[in-house]
Amino acid sequence: xxxxxxxxxxxxxxxxxxxxxxxxxxxxxxxxxxxxxxxxxxxxxxxxxxxxxxxxxxxxxxxxxxxxxxxxxxxxxxxxxxxxxxxxxxxxxxxxxxxxxxxxxxxxxxxxxxxxxxxxxxxxxxxxxxxxxxxxxxxxxxxxxxxxxxxxxxxxxxxxxxxxxxxxxxxxxxxxxxxxxxxxxxxxxxxxxxxxxxxxxxxxxxxxxxxxxxxxxxxxxxxxxxxxxxxxxxxxxxxxxxxxxxxxxxxxxxxxxxxxxxxxxxxxxxxxxxxxxxxxxxxxxxxxxxxxxxxxxxxxxxxxxxxxxxxxxxxxxxxxxxxxxxxxxxxxxxxxxxxxxx
Numbered sequence: 001x002x003x004x005x006x007x008x009x010x011x012x013x014x015x016x017x018x019x020x021x022x023x024x025x026x027x028x029x030x031x032x033x034x035x036x037x038x039x040x041x042x043x044x045x046x047x048x049x050x051x052x053x054x055x056x057x058x059x060x061x062x063x064x065x066x067x068x069x070x071x072x073x074x075x076x077x078x079x080x081x082x083x084x085x086x087x088x089x090x091x092x093x094x095x096x097x098x099x100x101x102x103x104x105x106x107x108x109x110x111x112x113x114x115x116x117x118x119x120x121x122x123x124x125x126x127x128x129x130x131x132x133x134x135x136x137x138x139x140x141x142x143x144x145x146x147x148x149x150x151x152x153x154x155x156x157x158x159x160x161x162x163x164x165x166x167x168x169x170x171x172x173x174x175x176x177x178x179x180x181x182x183x184x185x186x187x188x189x190x191x192x193x194x195x196x197x198x199x200x201x202x203x204x205x206x207x208x209x210x211x212x213x214x215x216x217x218x219x220x221x222x223x224x225x226x227x228x229x230x231x232x233x234x235x236x237x238x239x240x241x242x243x244x245x246x247x248x249x250x251x252x253x254x255x256x257x258x259x260x261x262x263x264x265x266x267x268x269x270x271x272x273x274x275x276x277x278x279x280x281x282x283x284x285x286x287x288x289x290x291x292x293x294x295x296x297x298x299x300x301x302x303x304x305x306x307x308x309x310x311x312x313x314x315x316x317x318x319x320x321x322x323x324x325x326x327x328x329x330x331x332x333x334x335x336x337x338x339x340x341x342x
Contacts, residue, residue: 007050011036014057020288030133031159031185038110038164041095053091057084060284064130082126085167092119103169110161111154118153127316132155139189141195145322148255157277160233198247204244205237205275209251222254223262228280231269238273245335247279249297249318254301255284274334277302278342283313297324299342301333309333312342 022030040052061084068074090113093126096341097109110280112299114131121128133156134149144152159181166174187198211218216227230252234245238289256263270277285294313327332339 004043004285008040008048009055010055010106011040012052013059014039015056019060020063022133032158032163034110034114034160035164037091037094037169039089039167041098042168044095044101046092046095047089049095049303053088056091057088060084060087061131067083079126082124083130086117086121090114095119103165106164107158107161107174110164111157114157115150115154118150119194125316127133140185141189141192141203142216143184155184174215176303200338202244203240203242204246205234205238205240205242207247207251208234209233209247210221212267218250219253222252223259223265226252227262231265234269234273234277241309242275244273244335245273245277247277249280249299250282251279252281255282255295257283263308266300267302268309270302270304271306274304276304283311294323294325301342303335309335 018029018033018036022028022033039156040049044052049130059078059161060285061082061125065076065079066082068079087299092312093116094110095115097113098106101109107225118128118131121131132149132153134144134152140152143155147154158179162174162178162181165171166178169315207230209226211221211226211229216304237245252266254262256266266277280298281298281300283296283298285296297314299312299314300308301312303309310331310333312331313329313332316331317324317326330341332341
């Protein structure tokens with residue numbers, strides 16, 4: 001078997017593995033995850049890179065989008081096509097860029113291509129969460145605050161590109177630059193861990209129930225098992241006197257505005273817990289269909305007194321439920337601990 005072909009497939013597999021580890025298991029791996037992509041582009045022509053790019057795109061997209069298969073196999077196919085196309089075009093454009101842009105400016109090819117594709121894919125309904133590394137790096141304050149998640153993404157892709165360039169060109173100055181970027185990462189991470197908070201401290205409790213993923217089961221048991229578990233966990237968390245208690249999206253998969261008994265239970269729970277309660281639910285819309293009832297993906301906010309003080313209908317709802325209607329406002333929610341948005 002052709003040695004170059006074997007190495008290309010190995011690099012494609014390595015690219016997928018490093019991206020998965022960096023996005024799911026250990027975020028530091030994302031800083032080197034794109035090195036195989038640069039090496040593939042360096043050692044192949046645009047025609048030669050098509051096959052390894054296709055392999056990489058499938059291996060990158062399938063594991064990260066596998067959860068979509070719980071909703072619909074057709075959506076799973078669309079999700080693989082969506083995420084995979086990003087990886088495929090990225091490899092192709094990097095390879096093309098290396099043909100026209102030479103060292104040292106070639107170091108900027110990967111960051112430039114990645115940011116360009118982020119911009120293009122930001123217009124798609126599924127967004128760019130999986131490609132925006134900054135959204136997965138909350139422990140990089142203050143640089144995250146200064147340059148935003150897009151700046152973090154640029155630095156991460158620049159790090160991979162610089163490391164790959166060192167492996168190709170063996171220039172010591174690239175090692176110095178990598179050391180400088182590593183210092184930025186290290187001190188930002190340390191600062192995020194040990195910086196003293198300023199202003200008012202707000203204590204937050206995050207609640208996550210564990211239920212079957214089957215939507216019908218959760219809907220049928222929303223007022224019994226589902227609520228009972230969240231009630232027990234909420235009262236347990238309330239012993240630490242949090243200001244906010246937060247449940248997940250669709251924690252209560254019923255319209256509480258139509259189910260007054262459930263509404264009363266949640267209102268009483270917020271009072272008993274003595275905390276502002278935020279939870280995901282849904283609101284049925286008047287627009288109906290023979291197959292589906294249309295709805296909003298809604299977050300409700302109850303005060304410590306058990307009053308419903310606000311709601312937010314997701315502007316970008318979960319994309320694999322085509323009967324969910326997008327909201328159109330971003331309310332600022334006023335509570336006794338401050339103002340926030342959802």
